[in-house]
Amino acid sequence: MKISAPKFMTDWKTGVVTGPEVQGVERRVRDLDGVFADEGAFSQLRPDRLVYRTACVFPVPEGTEGGVFWGTTFIEPGTVGAEYFMTKGHFHAKADRMESYFTFAGTGLLVLMDTARNCWAEEMTPGSTHLIPPYTAHRTVNTGDDVFSFGACWPSDAGHDYDSIAESGFSARAMRVDGSPVLVPA
Amino acid sequence: MKISAPKFMTDWKTGVVTGPEVQGVERRVRDLDGVFADEGAFSQLRPDRLVYRTACVFPVPEGTEGGVFWGTTFIEPGTVGAEYFMTKGHFHAKADRMESYFTFAGTGLLVLMDTARNCWAEEMTPGSTHLIPPYTAHRTVNTGDDVFSFGACWPSDAGHDYDSIAESGFSARAMRVDGSPVLVPA
Numbered sequence: 264m265k266i267s268a269p270k271f272m273t274d275w276k277t278g279v280v281t282g283p284e285v286q287g288v289e290r291r292v293r294d295l296d297g298v299f300a301d302e303g304a305f306s307q308l309r310p311d312r313l314v315y316r317t318a319c320v321f322p323v324p325e326g327t328e329g330g331v332f333w334g335t336t337f338i339e340p341g342t343v344g345a346e347y348f349m350t351k352g353h354f355h356a357k358a359d360r361m362e363s364y365f366t367f368a369g370t371g372l373l374v375l376m377d378t379a380r381n382c383w384a385e386e387m388t389p390g391s392t393h394l395i396p397p398y399t400a401h402r403t404v405n406t407g408d409d410v411f412s413f414g415a416c417w418p419s420d421a422g423h424d425y426d427s428i429a430e431s432g433f434s435a436r437a438m439r440v441d442g443s444p445v446l447v448p449a
Numbered sequence: 450m451k452i453s454a455p456k457f458m459t460d461w462k463t464g465v466v467t468g469p470e471v472q473g474v475e476r477r478v479r480d481l482d483g484v485f486a487d488e489g490a491f492s493q494l495r496p497d498r499l500v501y502r503t504a505c506v507f508p509v510p511e512g513t514e515g516g517v518f519w520g521t522t523f524i525e526p527g528t529v530g531a532e533y534f535m536t537k538g539h540f541h542a543k544a545d546r547m548e549s550y551f552t553f554a555g556t557g558l559l560v561l562m563d564t565a566r567n568c569w570a571e572e573m574t575p576g577s578t579h580l581i582p583p584y585t586a587h588r589t590v591n592t593g594d595d596v597f598s599f600g601a602c603w604p605s606d607a608g609h610d611y612d613s614i615a616e617s618g619f620s621a622r623a624m625r626v627d628g629s630p631v632l633v634p635a
Contacts, residue, residue, distance in 0.1 A: 264568050264569060264570070264621045264632040264633075264634065265569050265570070265632070266558065266569075266570045266571070266572060266630065266631075266632055267569070267570070267571050267572070268571070268572055269552075269571055269572055269573065269574065269577035269578065269579060270571070270578075270579070270580075271577070271578035271579070271580075272576045272577055272578060273551055273576050273577075273578045274576060275461040275462075275553075275575070275576060276461075280578065282578070320549075320578070320580065322547065322580045322582070323547070323583075328545070329543065329545045329546040329547060329583060329604060329607075330547040330583070331517070331547050331548060331549050331580075331602055331603065331604065333549045333578070333580075333602070357515065359514070359515045360515045360516075361508065361509070361515060361516040361517050361605070362517060363506075363517050363519045363602060365459055366455075367461075372452065382450055383450060383451050383452075383453070384450070384451070384452045384453070385452070385453050385454070385455055385456070386452060386453070386454055386455055387455065388455065389461070390458045390459050390460060390461060391455035391457070391458055391459075392455065392456075392457035392458060392459045392466065392468070392506070392519070393455060393456070393457070394456075394457075394506065394508045394517075394519075396508070397509075397515060397516070416517055416519070416549060416602035417517065418515060418517065418604060419547070421515075435450045444452065445452075446450040446451070446452055447450075448450065
């Protein structure tokens with residue numbers, strides 16, 4: 264009976280995932296119109312500058328009940344005015360679905376918002392492990408000077424609701440104030 | 450608005466998870482009667498010798514739909530006759546639920562068996578990342594000389610069906626043959 268080599272490898276220092284079916288998205292400045300507060304500063308950035316990218320493994324089609332998806336997000340260091348580079352953020356389409364995050368490299372914030380628009384954040388540092396509650400929007404922010412990377416594991420039927428955030432945003436923004444991250448009401 | 454320290458930390462070198470609600474099980478020799486093939490060799494082991502333990506985070510009650518559970522399993526090095534120390538193994542109670550594994554330390558095998566009792570295995574080494582398909586029993590085996598540890602992430606409504614394995618076992622066993630692991634028909 265057969266013993267096979269592992270199909271996927273994860274580098275725990277960087278979060279880089281290798282394997283035959285690793286796929287992801289890239290979000291560049293041109294993909295993030297309307298996300299950051301300072302439109303003047305945003306317009307000065309090179310449109311093809313990378314802000315973040317993902318490398319994920321999807322063993323079953325999105326929407327399948329009972330599966331788990333797994334992957335790494337890499338956020339580049341940078342700011343738009345005083346606001347740190349960050350992901351768009353989303354609720355899950357099936358809003359009760361949870362998710363777990365675990366940090367590989369760099370420093371950041373996990374910004375969370377419930378359906379009543381209460382907003383809070385958790386610091387992310389290498390090894391930090393986070394549980395995203397049901398009905399909670401989540402966004403990650405690179406507050407450091409190096410690439411910030413973290414793994415995520417989430418149900419394959421969770422889906423993404425980006426529209427609620429595109430319309431109403433989060434109720435707070437992660438800004439650099441005197442060199443440190445502060446969560447400022449939006 | 451509040452920025453909190455992370456609640457949980459994972460040591461990527463060892464898999465040790467720390468935090469306020471980390472819980473787990475210990476399986477000692479006395480808990481594993483009937484699991485290993487060589488009953489004579491098994492009876493020679495100290496009943497309180499540790500075989501494996503877990504350290505997990507369960508943010509919602511077991512059986513809740515849409516949550517993710519997360520934790521580390523640590524398997525001690527050792528054999529029962531020529532058979533390596535291993536976990537009991539299980540199907541999920543909701544048998545279509547998947548799971549992902551990722552290795553922190555040591556070397557081992559992920560032994561898998563489908564409902565037709567076809568059995569196969571994947572090598573586990575630090576960084577190796579594994580996807581357990583639906584309807585597939587899974588068991589892990591320490592084939593090295595040091596503690597073997599790996600993380601797991603699985604749906605909170607998966608549950609455990611240990612009884613099927615307790616009754617019929619896996620159709621193969623991981624044995625040390627000439628110093629190397631071989632999957633031998635049971």
